[in-house]
Amino acid sequence: MTSSSTPSRKALSKIACNRLQKELAEWQVGPPAGFKYKVSDNLQRWVIEVGGAEGTLYAGETYQLQVDFPEHYPMEAPQVIFLNPAPMHPHIYSNGHICLDILYDSWSPAMTVSSVCISILSMLSSSPAKQRPADNDRYVRNCRNGRSPKETRWWFHDDKV
Protein backbone atom coordinates (compact mmCIF):
# COMPACT_ATOMS: atom_id res chain seq x y z
CA MET A 1 0.00 0.00 0.00
CA THR A 2 2.99 2.24 -0.48
CA SER A 3 1.35 3.89 -3.46
CA SER A 4 -1.27 5.54 -1.30
CA SER A 5 1.23 7.24 0.95
CA THR A 6 2.90 8.90 -2.00
CA PRO A 7 -0.06 9.39 -4.25
CA SER A 8 1.58 11.73 -6.70
CA ARG A 9 4.67 9.68 -7.35
CA LYS A 10 3.16 7.00 -9.54
CA ALA A 11 1.73 8.32 -12.76
CA LEU A 12 -1.96 7.90 -13.46
CA SER A 13 -2.97 4.82 -15.37
CA LYS A 14 -4.60 5.26 -18.73
CA ILE A 15 -7.95 4.43 -17.22
CA ALA A 16 -7.47 6.92 -14.41
CA CYS A 17 -6.51 9.58 -16.96
CA ASN A 18 -9.61 9.00 -19.06
CA ARG A 19 -11.84 9.06 -16.07
CA LEU A 20 -10.29 12.27 -14.69
CA GLN A 21 -10.51 14.02 -18.03
CA LYS A 22 -14.19 13.11 -18.11
CA GLU A 23 -14.68 14.36 -14.57
CA LEU A 24 -12.90 17.60 -15.33
CA ALA A 25 -14.97 18.16 -18.46
CA GLU A 26 -18.16 17.57 -16.50
CA TRP A 27 -16.95 19.80 -13.70
CA GLN A 28 -16.38 22.61 -16.15
CA VAL A 29 -19.91 22.29 -17.45
CA GLY A 30 -21.47 22.18 -14.00
CA PRO A 31 -19.25 22.48 -10.94
CA PRO A 32 -20.79 21.66 -7.57
CA ALA A 33 -22.21 24.81 -5.98
CA GLY A 34 -19.66 26.60 -3.82
CA PHE A 35 -16.58 25.07 -5.43
CA LYS A 36 -14.03 26.42 -7.84
CA TYR A 37 -11.40 24.36 -9.59
CA LYS A 38 -8.06 26.15 -9.71
CA VAL A 39 -6.80 25.70 -13.24
CA SER A 40 -3.56 23.81 -13.55
CA ASP A 41 -2.04 21.43 -16.04
CA ASN A 42 -1.55 18.75 -13.44
CA LEU A 43 -4.41 16.32 -13.86
CA GLN A 44 -3.16 14.28 -10.93
CA ARG A 45 -3.46 17.04 -8.36
CA TRP A 46 -6.50 19.25 -8.21
CA VAL A 47 -6.70 22.27 -5.97
CA ILE A 48 -10.27 23.29 -5.32
CA GLU A 49 -11.54 26.38 -3.60
CA VAL A 50 -14.51 25.94 -1.33
CA GLY A 51 -16.62 28.69 0.12
CA GLY A 52 -18.45 28.17 3.40
CA ALA A 53 -22.18 27.98 2.81
CA GLU A 54 -24.43 30.88 3.75
CA GLY A 55 -26.04 30.53 7.13
CA THR A 56 -23.33 28.22 8.49
CA LEU A 57 -20.38 28.82 10.81
CA TYR A 58 -18.12 29.08 7.77
CA ALA A 59 -20.11 31.61 5.75
CA GLY A 60 -17.87 34.10 3.98
CA GLU A 61 -14.75 31.97 4.53
CA THR A 62 -12.77 30.31 1.78
CA TYR A 63 -10.65 27.19 2.07
CA GLN A 64 -8.63 25.10 -0.31
CA LEU A 65 -8.88 21.38 -0.86
CA GLN A 66 -6.03 19.45 -2.39
CA VAL A 67 -7.04 16.28 -4.18
CA ASP A 68 -4.30 13.83 -5.19
CA PHE A 69 -5.22 10.95 -7.42
CA PRO A 70 -3.54 7.56 -7.12
CA GLU A 71 -2.41 5.52 -10.09
CA HIS A 72 -5.52 3.36 -9.94
CA TYR A 73 -8.14 5.99 -9.39
CA PRO A 74 -11.12 5.50 -9.15
CA MET A 75 -10.57 1.98 -7.84
CA GLU A 76 -8.57 3.60 -5.11
CA ALA A 77 -9.80 6.68 -3.30
CA PRO A 78 -8.16 10.04 -3.94
CA GLN A 79 -6.29 11.64 -1.08
CA VAL A 80 -8.22 14.72 -0.04
CA ILE A 81 -6.86 17.21 2.47
CA PHE A 82 -7.38 20.86 3.33
CA LEU A 83 -4.44 23.11 2.59
CA ASN A 84 -3.27 25.29 5.44
CA PRO A 85 -5.21 26.86 7.10
CA ALA A 86 -7.72 24.07 7.47
CA PRO A 87 -11.18 25.02 8.74
CA MET A 88 -11.80 24.59 12.45
CA HIS A 89 -14.05 21.59 12.58
CA PRO A 90 -14.50 18.62 14.96
CA HIS A 91 -13.56 16.22 12.13
CA ILE A 92 -10.79 18.19 10.51
CA TYR A 93 -7.28 18.04 11.96
CA SER A 94 -5.04 21.07 11.93
CA ASN A 95 -2.78 19.40 9.37
CA GLY A 96 -5.71 19.32 6.97
CA HIS A 97 -6.58 15.65 7.32
CA ILE A 98 -10.30 14.99 7.15
CA CYS A 99 -12.08 12.28 9.09
CA LEU A 100 -14.74 11.33 6.60
CA ASP A 101 -15.51 7.68 5.87
CA ILE A 102 -16.07 8.02 2.13
CA LEU A 103 -12.46 9.12 1.71
CA TYR A 104 -11.23 5.85 3.18
CA ASP A 105 -13.09 2.63 3.91
CA SER A 106 -16.36 3.69 2.39
CA TRP A 107 -14.93 4.90 -0.87
CA SER A 108 -16.63 3.54 -3.93
CA PRO A 109 -15.42 3.98 -7.51
CA ALA A 110 -18.84 5.35 -8.40
CA MET A 111 -18.00 8.46 -6.39
CA THR A 112 -16.47 11.47 -8.09
CA VAL A 113 -14.52 14.53 -7.07
CA SER A 114 -17.76 16.37 -7.33
CA SER A 115 -19.64 14.04 -5.00
CA VAL A 116 -16.74 14.08 -2.54
CA CYS A 117 -16.78 17.89 -2.53
CA ILE A 118 -20.49 17.93 -1.82
CA SER A 119 -19.99 15.55 1.11
CA ILE A 120 -17.22 17.70 2.54
CA LEU A 121 -19.28 20.86 2.27
CA SER A 122 -22.22 19.17 3.92
CA MET A 123 -19.91 18.01 6.72
CA LEU A 124 -18.69 21.58 7.14
CA SER A 125 -22.17 23.01 7.03
CA SER A 126 -23.52 20.78 9.76
CA SER A 127 -20.75 21.63 12.21
CA PRO A 128 -22.08 22.59 15.65
CA ALA A 129 -18.89 24.36 16.76
CA LYS A 130 -15.61 25.63 15.38
CA GLN A 131 -13.23 23.36 17.17
CA ARG A 132 -10.53 20.78 16.49
CA PRO A 133 -10.98 17.06 17.08
CA ALA A 134 -10.23 16.09 20.68
CA ASP A 135 -7.18 14.06 19.65
CA ASN A 136 -5.84 16.71 17.27
CA ASP A 137 -2.40 17.29 18.81
CA ARG A 138 -1.57 13.64 19.28
CA TYR A 139 -2.71 12.77 15.76
CA VAL A 140 -0.86 15.62 14.10
CA ARG A 141 2.32 14.73 16.00
CA ASN A 142 2.04 11.19 14.69
CA CYS A 143 1.73 12.44 11.15
CA ARG A 144 4.89 14.56 11.24
CA ASN A 145 6.81 12.17 9.01
CA GLY A 146 4.47 13.13 6.22
CA ARG A 147 2.04 10.29 6.64
CA SER A 148 -0.92 10.30 4.32
CA PRO A 149 -4.36 10.31 5.92
CA LYS A 150 -5.05 7.24 3.86
CA GLU A 151 -2.59 5.33 6.02
CA THR A 152 -4.53 6.12 9.14
CA ARG A 153 -6.91 3.55 10.48
CA TRP A 154 -9.74 5.94 10.98
CA TRP A 155 -12.27 5.50 13.63
CA PHE A 156 -15.16 7.51 12.39
CA HIS A 157 -16.81 9.88 14.72
CA ASP A 158 -20.54 9.84 14.91
CA ASP A 159 -22.19 10.36 11.56
CA LYS A 160 -24.34 13.25 12.59
CA VAL A 161 -21.78 15.97 12.11
Add this chain to the structure above:
Amino acid sequence: MAAEAEAEEEVRLEVEAVVAVYGEDCRVYCDFPPHLVVHVRPNTADDSSQQFVELFLGIKASSQYPKEPPHVYAVESKGLDENRQAYLISSIQDKAKELSYYPMLVTLCEEAGEILSNMNHPAGDCPLCLYPLVSENNHDSALPFMKLMSCYHCFHSDCIMRWWGWLQHDDANSKKIDTTISTGEELRLSNSDKLYNANHHKGFCPVCRKVFDEKDIEHVRDLLDANTSQLMACLTVDLGEDDKELLHSEAEKKRREKIGSLFNLQQERNGLIEPKKDLAIQPGMYVSLPAIEPTTSAGDSTNSWEATASSTSVTDPPVTANISGGGKKQNNSGPPRRNRAYAPRKQPHGQRAGKQWQRSQPARQQWQKKDAET
Protein backbone atom coordinates in the same frame (compact mmCIF):
# COMPACT_ATOMS: atom_id res chain seq x y z
CA MET B 1 -78.41 6.08 -1.93
CA ALA B 2 -78.84 3.02 -4.08
CA ALA B 3 -76.91 4.70 -6.84
CA GLU B 4 -74.08 5.39 -4.46
CA ALA B 5 -73.90 1.79 -3.35
CA GLU B 6 -73.93 0.74 -6.94
CA ALA B 7 -71.07 3.07 -7.77
CA GLU B 8 -69.07 1.73 -4.86
CA GLU B 9 -69.72 -1.81 -5.95
CA GLU B 10 -68.45 -0.95 -9.41
CA VAL B 11 -65.24 0.44 -7.98
CA ARG B 12 -64.75 -2.69 -5.89
CA LEU B 13 -65.15 -4.81 -9.00
CA GLU B 14 -62.53 -2.68 -10.68
CA VAL B 15 -60.07 -3.35 -7.90
CA GLU B 16 -60.82 -7.04 -8.26
CA ALA B 17 -60.03 -6.75 -11.93
CA VAL B 18 -56.59 -5.27 -11.19
CA VAL B 19 -55.91 -8.14 -8.80
CA ALA B 20 -56.99 -10.59 -11.45
CA VAL B 21 -54.65 -9.13 -14.02
CA TYR B 22 -51.64 -8.48 -11.83
CA GLY B 23 -51.95 -11.30 -9.32
CA GLU B 24 -49.14 -11.27 -6.81
CA ASP B 25 -47.79 -8.11 -8.37
CA CYS B 26 -50.69 -6.21 -6.94
CA ARG B 27 -51.10 -5.30 -3.29
CA VAL B 28 -54.42 -3.84 -2.22
CA TYR B 29 -54.28 -1.64 0.85
CA CYS B 30 -57.89 -0.63 0.64
CA ASP B 31 -60.82 -1.78 -1.50
CA PHE B 32 -62.76 1.38 -1.15
CA PRO B 33 -61.75 4.00 -1.77
CA PRO B 34 -59.13 2.10 -3.73
CA HIS B 35 -55.54 2.25 -2.58
CA LEU B 36 -53.17 -0.20 -4.21
CA VAL B 37 -49.58 -0.68 -5.24
CA VAL B 38 -48.84 -2.53 -8.45
CA HIS B 39 -45.48 -3.88 -9.49
CA VAL B 40 -45.24 -2.86 -13.14
CA ARG B 41 -42.64 -4.25 -15.49
CA PRO B 42 -41.94 -3.51 -19.12
CA ASN B 43 -43.31 -5.99 -21.62
CA THR B 44 -40.28 -8.18 -22.10
CA ALA B 45 -42.09 -11.47 -22.49
CA ASP B 46 -41.12 -12.15 -18.87
CA ASP B 47 -37.49 -12.33 -19.84
CA SER B 48 -35.81 -10.78 -16.83
CA SER B 49 -32.46 -10.42 -18.59
CA GLN B 50 -34.14 -7.98 -20.93
CA GLN B 51 -35.60 -5.92 -18.16
CA PHE B 52 -33.81 -2.75 -17.17
CA VAL B 53 -36.53 -0.81 -15.42
CA GLU B 54 -39.43 -1.46 -13.11
CA LEU B 55 -41.86 0.50 -11.00
CA PHE B 56 -43.97 -0.03 -7.95
CA LEU B 57 -46.89 2.19 -8.87
CA GLY B 58 -49.05 3.52 -6.08
CA ILE B 59 -52.64 4.45 -6.88
CA LYS B 60 -54.68 6.12 -4.19
CA ALA B 61 -58.21 7.20 -4.97
CA SER B 62 -60.70 9.21 -2.99
CA SER B 63 -64.31 8.26 -2.39
CA GLN B 64 -65.12 10.52 -5.32
CA TYR B 65 -63.33 8.17 -7.70
CA PRO B 66 -63.69 7.90 -10.66
CA LYS B 67 -65.16 11.35 -10.91
CA GLU B 68 -62.00 12.55 -9.27
CA PRO B 69 -58.86 10.95 -10.74
CA PRO B 70 -56.72 9.03 -8.25
CA HIS B 71 -53.38 10.18 -6.97
CA VAL B 72 -50.58 8.18 -8.61
CA TYR B 73 -47.06 7.98 -7.23
CA ALA B 74 -43.89 5.93 -7.36
CA VAL B 75 -43.37 3.76 -4.29
CA GLU B 76 -40.09 2.44 -5.58
CA SER B 77 -38.39 2.05 -8.91
CA LYS B 78 -35.33 0.47 -10.42
CA GLY B 79 -33.27 1.65 -13.33
CA LEU B 80 -35.06 4.99 -13.59
CA ASP B 81 -33.33 8.24 -12.92
CA GLU B 82 -35.23 11.19 -11.50
CA ASN B 83 -36.20 12.59 -14.88
CA ARG B 84 -37.48 9.38 -16.29
CA GLN B 85 -39.43 8.60 -13.15
CA ALA B 86 -40.98 12.07 -13.08
CA TYR B 87 -41.95 11.75 -16.72
CA LEU B 88 -43.48 8.34 -16.10
CA ILE B 89 -45.56 9.48 -13.15
CA SER B 90 -46.78 12.67 -14.78
CA SER B 91 -47.78 10.73 -17.89
CA ILE B 92 -49.86 8.35 -15.80
CA GLN B 93 -51.34 11.29 -13.94
CA ASP B 94 -52.31 12.89 -17.24
CA LYS B 95 -53.90 9.68 -18.35
CA ALA B 96 -55.88 9.57 -15.12
CA LYS B 97 -57.22 13.07 -15.69
CA GLU B 98 -58.10 12.19 -19.24
CA LEU B 99 -60.09 9.18 -18.04
CA SER B 100 -62.03 10.95 -15.31
CA TYR B 101 -65.51 9.48 -14.82
CA TYR B 102 -64.43 6.16 -16.34
CA PRO B 103 -63.07 3.08 -14.62
CA MET B 104 -59.34 3.41 -15.15
CA LEU B 105 -57.34 1.36 -12.66
CA VAL B 106 -56.31 -1.40 -15.04
CA THR B 107 -55.76 1.10 -17.82
CA LEU B 108 -53.43 3.17 -15.68
CA CYS B 109 -51.32 0.13 -14.86
CA GLU B 110 -51.20 -0.81 -18.50
CA GLU B 111 -50.24 2.72 -19.43
CA ALA B 112 -47.37 2.47 -16.94
CA GLY B 113 -46.33 -0.81 -18.56
CA GLU B 114 -46.38 0.79 -22.00
CA ILE B 115 -44.22 3.72 -20.96
CA LEU B 116 -41.85 1.45 -19.07
CA SER B 117 -41.50 -0.65 -22.20
CA ASN B 118 -40.40 2.38 -24.13
CA MET B 119 -37.96 3.25 -21.38
CA ASN B 120 -36.63 -0.26 -21.06
CA HIS B 121 -32.96 0.42 -21.63
CA PRO B 122 -30.22 1.47 -19.29
CA ALA B 123 -29.87 5.21 -19.19
CA GLY B 124 -26.94 7.46 -18.63
CA ASP B 125 -23.30 6.77 -18.05
CA CYS B 126 -21.38 3.87 -16.64
CA PRO B 127 -20.85 4.90 -13.00
CA LEU B 128 -17.26 3.68 -13.16
CA CYS B 129 -15.80 5.26 -16.29
CA LEU B 130 -18.51 7.92 -16.74
CA TYR B 131 -18.86 7.17 -20.44
CA PRO B 132 -22.31 6.32 -21.83
CA LEU B 133 -23.50 2.76 -21.34
CA VAL B 134 -25.40 2.81 -24.54
CA SER B 135 -24.07 4.83 -27.38
CA GLU B 136 -26.81 6.52 -29.35
CA ASN B 137 -25.04 7.38 -32.53
CA ASN B 138 -21.69 5.70 -32.74
CA HIS B 139 -21.87 1.98 -32.56
CA ASP B 140 -18.13 1.56 -32.53
CA SER B 141 -18.09 2.77 -28.99
CA ALA B 142 -20.82 0.50 -27.72
CA LEU B 143 -19.18 -1.67 -25.11
CA PRO B 144 -20.69 -4.73 -23.54
CA PHE B 145 -22.39 -3.93 -20.30
CA MET B 146 -24.01 -5.87 -17.53
CA LYS B 147 -26.76 -5.40 -15.03
CA LEU B 148 -26.71 -6.36 -11.40
CA MET B 149 -29.89 -8.28 -10.92
CA SER B 150 -30.45 -7.09 -7.38
CA CYS B 151 -30.54 -3.38 -8.06
CA TYR B 152 -30.56 -2.95 -11.86
CA HIS B 153 -27.47 -0.79 -11.78
CA CYS B 154 -25.59 -1.22 -15.03
CA PHE B 155 -21.87 -1.07 -15.77
CA HIS B 156 -19.59 -1.81 -18.65
CA SER B 157 -18.54 -5.41 -18.19
CA ASP B 158 -14.88 -4.45 -18.37
CA CYS B 159 -15.34 -1.71 -15.81
CA ILE B 160 -17.00 -3.90 -13.20
CA MET B 161 -14.47 -6.67 -13.79
CA ARG B 162 -11.63 -4.25 -13.26
CA TRP B 163 -13.15 -3.19 -10.00
CA TRP B 164 -13.68 -6.78 -8.94
CA GLY B 165 -10.04 -7.49 -9.69
CA TRP B 166 -9.09 -4.49 -7.61
CA LEU B 167 -11.15 -5.69 -4.66
CA GLN B 168 -9.33 -9.01 -4.75
CA HIS B 169 -5.96 -7.28 -4.89
CA ASP B 170 -6.97 -4.89 -2.14
CA ASP B 171 -8.07 -7.77 0.00
CA ALA B 172 -4.70 -9.41 -0.30
CA ASN B 173 -3.00 -6.15 0.62
CA SER B 174 -5.16 -5.25 3.57
CA LYS B 175 -3.50 -7.93 5.70
CA LYS B 176 -0.19 -6.23 5.18
CA ILE B 177 -1.59 -2.90 6.23
CA ASP B 178 -2.95 -4.34 9.42
CA THR B 179 0.55 -5.17 10.58
CA THR B 180 2.35 -2.11 9.31
CA ILE B 181 0.02 0.40 10.86
CA SER B 182 -0.44 -1.32 14.17
CA THR B 183 1.75 1.35 15.71
CA GLY B 184 -0.84 3.98 14.97
CA GLU B 185 -3.15 5.19 17.64
CA GLU B 186 -6.41 4.66 15.87
CA LEU B 187 -6.85 0.95 15.67
CA ARG B 188 -10.49 0.64 16.32
CA LEU B 189 -12.16 -0.73 13.28
CA SER B 190 -14.92 1.23 11.75
CA ASN B 191 -18.24 -0.36 11.08
CA SER B 192 -17.65 -0.37 7.37
CA ASP B 193 -14.46 -2.30 7.97
CA LYS B 194 -16.30 -5.02 9.74
CA LEU B 195 -18.83 -5.06 6.99
CA TYR B 196 -16.12 -5.33 4.42
CA ASN B 197 -14.52 -8.26 6.17
CA ALA B 198 -17.84 -9.99 6.49
CA ASN B 199 -18.31 -9.62 2.76
CA HIS B 200 -14.92 -11.07 2.11
CA HIS B 201 -15.79 -13.04 -0.98
CA LYS B 202 -18.55 -10.87 -2.13
CA GLY B 203 -18.65 -7.77 -4.16
CA PHE B 204 -21.06 -4.97 -3.68
CA CYS B 205 -22.65 -2.62 -6.12
CA PRO B 206 -20.45 0.48 -6.36
CA VAL B 207 -23.54 2.64 -6.56
CA CYS B 208 -25.85 1.32 -3.87
CA ARG B 209 -23.59 -1.19 -2.07
CA LYS B 210 -25.97 -4.06 -2.38
CA VAL B 211 -23.94 -7.23 -2.01
CA PHE B 212 -23.59 -9.70 -4.85
CA ASP B 213 -21.94 -13.05 -4.83
CA GLU B 214 -18.43 -13.91 -5.96
CA LYS B 215 -19.72 -16.75 -8.09
CA ASP B 216 -21.69 -14.37 -10.22
CA ILE B 217 -18.83 -12.18 -11.13
CA GLU B 218 -16.40 -15.05 -11.66
CA HIS B 219 -18.91 -16.34 -14.10
CA VAL B 220 -18.87 -13.07 -15.97
CA ARG B 221 -15.10 -13.18 -16.10
CA ASP B 222 -15.17 -16.66 -17.57
CA LEU B 223 -17.60 -15.51 -20.17
CA LEU B 224 -15.59 -12.50 -21.12
CA ASP B 225 -12.39 -14.50 -21.33
CA ALA B 226 -13.78 -17.34 -23.31
CA ASN B 227 -14.23 -17.32 -27.03
CA THR B 228 -17.62 -18.18 -28.40
CA SER B 229 -17.26 -21.93 -28.52
CA GLN B 230 -15.79 -22.13 -25.07
CA LEU B 231 -18.55 -19.90 -23.97
CA MET B 232 -21.17 -22.25 -25.25
CA ALA B 233 -19.46 -25.09 -23.48
CA CYS B 234 -19.28 -23.13 -20.29
CA LEU B 235 -22.95 -22.38 -20.36
CA THR B 236 -23.88 -25.90 -21.24
CA VAL B 237 -22.01 -27.18 -18.24
CA ASP B 238 -23.98 -24.87 -16.06
CA LEU B 239 -27.32 -25.98 -17.34
CA GLY B 240 -29.35 -28.12 -15.05
CA GLU B 241 -30.88 -31.44 -16.11
CA ASP B 242 -34.11 -29.74 -17.02
CA ASP B 243 -32.38 -27.45 -19.39
CA LYS B 244 -30.47 -30.21 -21.08
CA GLU B 245 -33.71 -31.95 -21.72
CA LEU B 246 -35.09 -28.75 -23.04
CA LEU B 247 -32.26 -28.45 -25.51
CA HIS B 248 -33.19 -31.69 -27.16
CA SER B 249 -36.87 -31.35 -26.79
CA GLU B 250 -39.33 -31.00 -29.59
CA ALA B 251 -40.28 -27.57 -28.37
CA GLU B 252 -36.72 -26.40 -28.59
CA LYS B 253 -36.43 -27.72 -32.11
CA LYS B 254 -39.55 -25.84 -33.06
CA ARG B 255 -38.25 -22.75 -31.39
CA ARG B 256 -35.10 -22.89 -33.46
CA GLU B 257 -37.09 -23.33 -36.62
CA LYS B 258 -39.17 -20.36 -35.64
CA ILE B 259 -36.06 -18.34 -35.11
CA GLY B 260 -34.83 -19.36 -38.52
CA SER B 261 -38.01 -18.32 -40.26
CA LEU B 262 -38.19 -15.17 -38.26
CA PHE B 263 -34.72 -14.30 -39.38
CA ASN B 264 -35.65 -14.91 -42.99
CA LEU B 265 -38.65 -12.68 -42.60
CA GLN B 266 -36.57 -9.96 -41.11
CA GLN B 267 -34.05 -10.28 -43.86
CA GLU B 268 -36.73 -9.99 -46.50
CA ARG B 269 -37.97 -6.81 -44.99
CA ASN B 270 -34.76 -4.96 -44.76
CA GLY B 271 -31.91 -7.30 -44.13
CA LEU B 272 -30.78 -5.23 -41.25
CA ILE B 273 -32.47 -6.11 -38.03
CA GLU B 274 -30.43 -8.64 -36.28
CA PRO B 275 -30.78 -9.80 -32.76
CA LYS B 276 -28.25 -8.60 -30.34
CA LYS B 277 -26.29 -11.47 -28.97
CA ASP B 278 -27.15 -11.49 -25.34
CA LEU B 279 -26.19 -13.70 -22.52
CA ALA B 280 -28.06 -13.87 -19.35
CA ILE B 281 -26.53 -15.40 -16.33
CA GLN B 282 -28.96 -15.99 -13.58
CA PRO B 283 -29.37 -14.93 -10.98
CA GLY B 284 -26.65 -12.36 -10.85
CA MET B 285 -25.56 -10.89 -14.06
CA TYR B 286 -26.43 -9.82 -17.49
CA VAL B 287 -23.75 -9.56 -20.12
CA SER B 288 -23.98 -8.39 -23.64
CA LEU B 289 -21.12 -9.58 -25.73
CA PRO B 290 -18.75 -7.30 -27.59
CA ALA B 291 -20.26 -6.10 -30.78
CA ILE B 292 -19.11 -7.75 -33.96
CA GLU B 293 -19.55 -5.72 -37.08
CA PRO B 294 -22.62 -7.11 -38.83
CA THR B 295 -21.55 -8.12 -42.28
CA THR B 296 -24.86 -7.29 -43.90
CA SER B 297 -24.84 -3.76 -42.65
CA ALA B 298 -21.19 -2.95 -42.95
CA GLY B 299 -20.77 0.70 -43.58
CA ASP B 300 -24.25 1.52 -42.43
CA SER B 301 -24.43 3.71 -39.47
CA THR B 302 -27.75 3.53 -37.79
CA ASN B 303 -28.88 5.53 -34.87
CA SER B 304 -29.91 2.50 -32.95
CA TRP B 305 -27.54 0.89 -30.58
CA GLU B 306 -29.30 -2.34 -31.34
CA ALA B 307 -27.54 -2.24 -34.64
CA THR B 308 -24.41 -3.36 -32.87
CA ALA B 309 -25.95 -6.79 -32.96
CA SER B 310 -23.77 -9.57 -34.08
CA SER B 311 -24.71 -11.33 -37.24
CA THR B 312 -23.21 -14.55 -36.00
CA SER B 313 -25.90 -14.93 -33.43
CA VAL B 314 -28.42 -15.29 -36.18
CA THR B 315 -26.55 -17.31 -38.72
CA ASP B 316 -25.86 -19.93 -36.18
CA PRO B 317 -28.88 -20.08 -33.97
CA PRO B 318 -28.39 -20.29 -30.25
CA VAL B 319 -27.56 -23.76 -29.10
CA THR B 320 -28.22 -23.27 -25.47
CA ALA B 321 -31.37 -22.14 -23.84
CA ASN B 322 -29.42 -19.48 -22.06
CA ILE B 323 -28.47 -17.60 -25.13
CA SER B 324 -31.13 -15.21 -26.08
CA GLY B 325 -31.58 -13.65 -29.41
CA GLY B 326 -33.65 -10.89 -27.91
CA GLY B 327 -32.08 -7.51 -27.89
CA LYS B 328 -35.37 -5.69 -27.93
CA LYS B 329 -34.51 -3.35 -25.16
CA GLN B 330 -36.47 -0.42 -26.37
CA ASN B 331 -39.53 -1.73 -28.05
CA ASN B 332 -41.02 -4.61 -26.27
CA SER B 333 -44.53 -3.98 -27.26
CA GLY B 334 -44.54 -6.43 -30.15
CA PRO B 335 -45.93 -9.93 -29.89
CA PRO B 336 -45.96 -12.12 -27.92
CA ARG B 337 -47.97 -9.86 -25.78
CA ARG B 338 -49.25 -10.50 -22.37
CA ASN B 339 -52.80 -11.59 -22.52
CA ARG B 340 -55.03 -8.65 -21.92
CA ALA B 341 -57.87 -10.77 -20.63
CA TYR B 342 -58.31 -10.79 -16.90
CA ALA B 343 -56.03 -13.72 -16.36
CA PRO B 344 -53.38 -13.87 -13.63
CA ARG B 345 -50.02 -12.81 -14.89
CA LYS B 346 -47.19 -15.21 -14.99
CA GLN B 347 -44.55 -14.47 -12.44
CA PRO B 348 -41.20 -13.96 -14.07
CA HIS B 349 -39.34 -14.38 -10.82
CA GLY B 350 -36.65 -16.98 -10.89
CA GLN B 351 -37.38 -17.91 -14.43
CA ARG B 352 -34.41 -18.62 -16.60
CA ALA B 353 -33.79 -15.80 -18.92
CA GLY B 354 -33.36 -15.91 -22.59
CA LYS B 355 -35.92 -18.48 -23.54
CA GLN B 356 -38.19 -16.08 -25.22
CA TRP B 357 -37.86 -14.82 -28.66
CA GLN B 358 -39.52 -11.61 -29.52
CA ARG B 359 -40.33 -10.17 -32.85
CA SER B 360 -39.70 -6.58 -33.30
CA GLN B 361 -42.50 -4.40 -34.47
CA PRO B 362 -42.71 -3.66 -38.14
CA ALA B 363 -42.89 0.03 -37.33
CA ARG B 364 -39.60 -0.22 -35.56
CA GLN B 365 -38.00 -1.98 -38.45
CA GLN B 366 -39.07 0.69 -40.84
CA TRP B 367 -37.72 3.30 -38.56
CA GLN B 368 -34.39 1.60 -38.42
CA LYS B 369 -34.29 1.12 -42.11
CA LYS B 370 -35.02 4.71 -42.77
CA ASP B 371 -32.30 5.54 -40.39
CA ALA B 372 -29.84 3.36 -42.14
CA GLU B 373 -30.52 4.98 -45.46
CA THR B 374 -29.79 8.45 -44.32
